[in-house]
Amino acid sequence: MDRATLAAADVAAVARGLLGCHLTAGGVTVRLTEVEAYAGAADPASHAYRGPTARNAVMFGPAGHAYLYFTYGMHWCMNVVTGPDAVASAVLLRAGSVVDGAEAARERRPAARRDADLARGPARLCRALGLDRAAYGLDLLNPASPVRLTAGEPPAQVAAGPRVGVTGAHDVPWRFWVPGDATVSAYRRHTARSQPRS
DNA sequence: CGCGAGATTGACT
DNA sequence: GTCAATCTCGCGC
Numbered sequence: 001m002d003r004a005t006l007a008a009a010d011v012a013a014v015a016r017g018l019l020g021c022h023l024t025a026g027g028v029t030v031r032l033t034e035v036e037a038y039a040g041a042a043d044p045a046s047h048a049y050r051g052p053t054a055r056n057a058v059m060f061g062p063a064g065h066a067y068l069y070f071t072y073g074m075h076w077c078m079n080v081v082t083g084p085d086a087v088a089s090a091v092l093l094r095a096g097s098v099v100d101g102a103e104a105a106r107e108r109r110p111a112a113r114r115d116a117d118l119a120r121g122p123a124r125l126c127r128a129l130g131l132d133r134a135a136y137g138l139d140l141l142n143p144a145s146p147v148r149l150t151a152g153e154p155p156a157q158v159a160a161g162p163r164v165g166v167t168g169a170h171d172v173p174w175r176f177w178v179p180g181d182a183t184v185s186a187y188r189r190h191t192a193r194s195q196p197r198s
Numbered sequence: 199c200g201c202g203a204g205a206t207t208g209a210c211t
Numbered sequence: 212g213t214c215a216a217t218c219t220c221g222c223g224c
Contacts, residue, residue, distance in 0.1 A: 036216070038216080045216070046216090047216080050210085053209080053210075054209085055208085055209060055210090069208095069209095069215095069216080070207070070208065070209090070215095071207090071208085071215050071216070071217070072205080072206075072207085072214095072215060072217050072218080073205065073206030073207040073208075073215090074205070074206055074207070074217085074218085075217050075218070077216065077217080079216090092216060094216090111218085111219070121217070121218070122216070122217075123217050123218065124217090124218075127218095163216075164216075164217095
């Protein structure tokens, strides 16, 4: 995985390319099987939509760094910053299959019944790899980094569909996954705790 | 087995 | 004060 690939302007294409890549952290390696693209300031669903803030600052920096955010009072989710410098696009890592370090992942995720559930979902993936605020802003392409993104086996097929859990912009099919993979989360319409829109 | 609601902290309006 | 790119458990069928 090289920085020029991640820095391409077409976020959707970059997201597709991330499928099959390997993410290593905390003694665990996963093969990415599900991702979502977020087109920065131009995307109403993106955290960068309303401009730079203390939380999303990394997204406005160079590609290849990690953007982690804390949500729902208990979950961390991880993005890979993409696009040209100053363009705040990013790709949310939604799921992966554990290819190494399954025992360490299982210790962090005792609730997972099957191995396929260890990193099935964005918050679960971070939990399985032990990712939290400490990983914010790390350069995923630096060999010395504790969190590494490396090339992997590209999937034979890639499926696309609407993004999950976002409050708006359901029209753009920017969720990509490896069809048939057991670690891909089932599509669930946004089930807001409070009154959903219409 | 599928759906529905609670949990719980931080960032933004 | 309100809301959030979610997960898990419990209840109902």
